[in-house]
Amino acid sequence: MTVPRPILFLDVDGPLNPWRADQERIERAGYRTLAMRPTGWEPPAPALLVRLDPRHGPLLLGLGFRLVWATTWKADANTWIAPVLGLPDLPYVEWPPLGRDDGEEVHWKTRRLVEVAAGRPFAWVDDEISAHDRDWVALHHAGRALLHRVDPAVGLRPGDFGALRQWAAGPAADGGRRGG
Numbered sequence: 636m637t638v639p640r641p642i643l644f645l646d647v648d649g650p651l652n653p654w655r656a657d658q659e660r661i662e663r664a665g666y667r668t669l670a671m672r673p674t675g676w677e678p679p680a681p682a683l684l685v686r687l688d689p690r691h692g693p694l695l696l697g698l699g700f701r702l703v704w705a706t707t708w709k710a711d712a713n714t715w716i717a718p719v720l721g722l723p724d725l726p727y728v729e730w731p732p733l734g735r736d737d738g739e740e741v742h743w744k745t746r747r748l749v750e751v752a753a754g755r756p757f758a759w760v761d762d763e764i765s766a767h768d769r770d771w772v773a774l775h776h777a778g779r780a781l782l783h784r785v786d787p788a789v790g791l792r793p794g795d796f797g798a799l800r801q802w803a804a805g806p807a808a809d810g811g812r813r814g815g
């Protein structure tokens with residue numbers, strides 16, 4: 636029996652673009668700094684300097700997930716980010732309008748990602764995940780979930796890819812033991 640691959644919800648700024656990193660250090664580590672001008676932002680974005688490591692695309696494709704953009708870049712991630720990393724066009728999450736403040740500390744992406752996952756196993760890689768999000772997902776998502784925070788001063792590292800690969804290979808069809 637073929638078990639469907641889990642979803643990997645992928646943020647751009649933080650995990651792939653370590654916007655808080657020291658410039659010299661990140662370029663020594665193999666990142667390229669590129670000027671980008673995404674068109675789909677409201678209000679329109681100024682030219683952005685984005686740091687990307689082209690080795691990350693093949694690594695992501697080899698993890699055993701179905702990759703889905705989970706970023707404010709939305710379709711712009713396919714235009715600007717995917718080609719640098721060698722990724723194909725990926726589906727992306729559409730976000731509800733912002734502005735709701737219901738006094739909780741759950742991230743604004745969290746509810747939407749659980750809705751899109753619709754009970755299927757998923758991992759989420761983002762620099763803004765907190766314990767509030769883990770608690771909320773544990774309560775509202777029936778399948779396995781891994782909420783994996785990446786430091787925006789560092790970006791994705793070998794240990795992150797290892798953790799994701801291991802989780803993706805884990806129990807997917809055993810009754811939904813919760814991971815992560």
Ligand SMILES: [Mg+2]
Nearest residue numbers: 646648649762
């Ligand atoms: Mg981010």
